[in-house]
Amino acid sequence: MNEKTFEYLLRLADDRLILGHRLSELCAHAPILEEDIALANIGLDCIGQAKFLYEVAAELEGKNRTPDDIVYFREAIAYKNLLLVEQPNGDFAQTIVRQFLYDSFGILLFDKLQNSSFVPLAGIAQKAVKEIRYHYRHSSQWLLRLGDGTEESHQRTQEALNNLWKFTDEIFLSDETENLLTEEGIAVRSSSLKEEWLKIVTELITKATLSIPESGVKVYKGGREGKHSEHLGHLLAEMQIVARSYPEIQW
Amino acid sequence: MIEKSENIASLEEQFNQRIANGETIEPNDWMPEKYRKQLVRLISQHAHSEIIGMLPEGNWITRAPSLRRKLALLAKVQDEAGHGHYLYSSAETLGTSREEMFDQLHEGKAKYSSIFNYPTLSWADMGMIGWLVDGAAIINQTTMAKCSYGPYSRALIRICKEENFHKKQGMEIIATLIASGEKGKAMVQESFTRFWWPTLMMFGPHDSNSPNSADMMKWKIKLKSNDELRQRFIDMTVDQALAWELRIPDDKLKFNETTRSWETGEIDWEEFNAVINGSGPCNHERLEARRNAHDNGKWVRDAARAFEEKQRLKNKSAA
Numbered sequence: 373m374n375e376k377t378f379e380y381l382l383r384l385a386d387d388r389l390i391l392g393h394r395l396s397e398l399c400a401h402a403p404i405l406e407e408d409i410a411l412a413n414i415g416l417d418c419i420g421q422a423k424f425l426y427e428v429a430a431e432l433e434g435k436n437r438t439p440d441d442i443v444y445f446r447e448a449i450a451y452k453n454l455l456l457v458e459q460p461n462g463d464f465a466q467t468i469v470r471q472f473l474y475d476s477f478g479i480l481l482f483d484k485l486q487n488s489s490f491v492p493l494a495g496i497a498q499k500a501v502k503e504i505r506y507h508y509r510h511s512s513q514w515l516l517r518l519g520d521g522t523e524e525s526h527q528r529t530q531e532a533l534n535n536l537w538k539f540t541d542e543i544f545l546s547d548e549t550e551n552l553l554t555e556e557g558i559a560v561r562s563s564s565l566k567e568e569w570l571k572i573v574t575e576l577i578t579k580a581t582l583s584i585p586e587s588g589v590k591v592y593k594g595g596r597e598g599k600h601s602e603h604l605g606h607l608l609a610e611m612q613i614v615a616r617s618y619p620e621i622q623w
Numbered sequence: 624m625i626e627k628s629e630n631i632a633s634l635e636e637q638f639n640q641r642i643a644n645g646e647t648i649e650p651n652d653w654m655p656e657k658y659r660k661q662l663v664r665l666i667s668q669h670a671h672s673e674i675i676g677m678l679p680e681g682n683w684i685t686r687a688p689s690l691r692r693k694l695a696l697l698a699k700v701q702d703e704a705g706h707g708h709y710l711y712s713s714a715e716t717l718g719t720s721r722e723e724m725f726d727q728l729h730e731g732k733a734k735y736s737s738i739f740n741y742p743t744l745s746w747a748d749m750g751m752i753g754w755l756v757d758g759a760a761i762i763n764q765t766t767m768a769k770c771s772y773g774p775y776s777r778a779l780i781r782i783c784k785e786e787n788f789h790k791k792q793g794m795e796i797i798a799t800l801i802a803s804g805e806k807g808k809a810m811v812q813e814s815f816t817r818f819w820w821p822t823l824m825m826f827g828p829h830d831s832n833s834p835n836s837a838d839m840m841k842w843k844i845k846l847k848s849n850d851e852l853r854q855r856f857i858d859m860t861v862d863q864a865l866a867w868e869l870r871i872p873d874d875k876l877k878f879n880e881t882t883r884s885w886e887t888g889e890i891d892w893e894e895f896n897a898v899i900n901g902s903g904p905c906n907h908e909r910l911e912a913r914r915n916a917h918d919n920g921k922w923v924r925d926a927a928r929a930f931e932e933k934q935r936l937k938n939k940s941a942a
Contacts, residue, residue: 393685396684396693396697399684399700399701399704400674400677400678400681400700401912401915402916403916403917403920403921403923403924405674405704405707405711407920407923408677408701409701409705409708412698412704413701416698416701419690419693419694419697423690439690440689440690444689463919516930517930520930520933521926521929521930522922522926522929524922524925524926525922528922611685611686614688615689618688620804621800621803621806621807622799622800622802622803623689623691623692623799
């Protein structure tokens, strides 16, 4: 069971780390000074949550690995994050839509994880859900502004939605690990969150005068098994370069 | 006309008296136009430095070598955005909008701290910026925190608290690298050698060559001279560098037993002038990055405005 829990924690942590890393790429390049502050803040929350999750995972694994070992010395194929979060920042619409699609799921997931029978995870979820509520408030408000702003912003946001929507099916695929851990009360079956998630995002997207793209072929999945888009390798190459170049240095 | 200028003369006399008494000047108080202008120049330069200063450090956030360092660096750069934010607000109290200040920056008309036109080439630079650059900024700013303009003085008190934390963080990065062995120490030395002289340039030209100083001293928007502050920095930093056994890249450096002070060789003023006049190693990249962020963000700002306007009309018709 520990192995499966470790795997599950890794998925949660990788989602948060990769999303946070993407946001951190924007630091000093946001469209408004206030957004430099906000996006950095959200990135900090994401990476902070990831750090807590890796700490618990590392302890559970019991192989003397530190969170940094797990983050900096792991290949892309061993990363278990969703494809959605590794997608590039693109323009601000793409960044916001990616964040919105994740946050609306994150709220539901971490809300339920507060009741996890695995106490360290429940503890992290209690703190995380408060933060993700703020993230959701931020991304959903921007979705409204961009969708119902100017013609250009509307068009860009619809394009971002068209581009990213295909990655949302994967969020709600539950596999054996998740099912088993859900039965133990440790995890939450993602598939059980889909209906409520769809209700929330449909309402917001409609309110933003945007439309939900048609669900197409379901080939955009595999993140949980380490089958990623090409983007992740580049992201990790950058993230890991210093740590790997000087494995003997203490940072 | 005579009456008016007499009136101004008496206002100015009162103003000077208030400053001499150590009172702070607030946004709605009468002030000479030159005082206002100098302050806008000073505060906007400081704000621009914070915003441009995000770039050399932002350059390493994605490569920070541990989770702890990544979080700390991201938080630090976010602090700088925050400083920029309240400094722009503080300059706005003098009647110049943030948009106007941005335009001046993007058109290359505004100055910002010369140090940020140097590249960051190794992880040790993140420590060096904290230790040297923030260290130099603190010396400048703690002095300026006693300046006569209320909003700027209060902003500086808050900024200095955070800068002190940043400096400690930088010194901790350096101490950790040095303690981790030869490679870490070499990384620190290389970075220190690159940053030493540019940091000394941060204090500006020699006093004899500092055109705005006299007025600013009178009005207490400058309280110590460039050379005085630079010397304070040198004395503090040389001792720290020696404690870490770093080699200081200055053959002429010597301790003067009489003044109990370190004497350095001459700063390369040609380089200084080139950097402040737009020809430093990264001037072009820094401005380009800010212009791009601003230009690429235009549609976002337009959207936010259009949305607010639509909401306003909706609320109006509902009422």
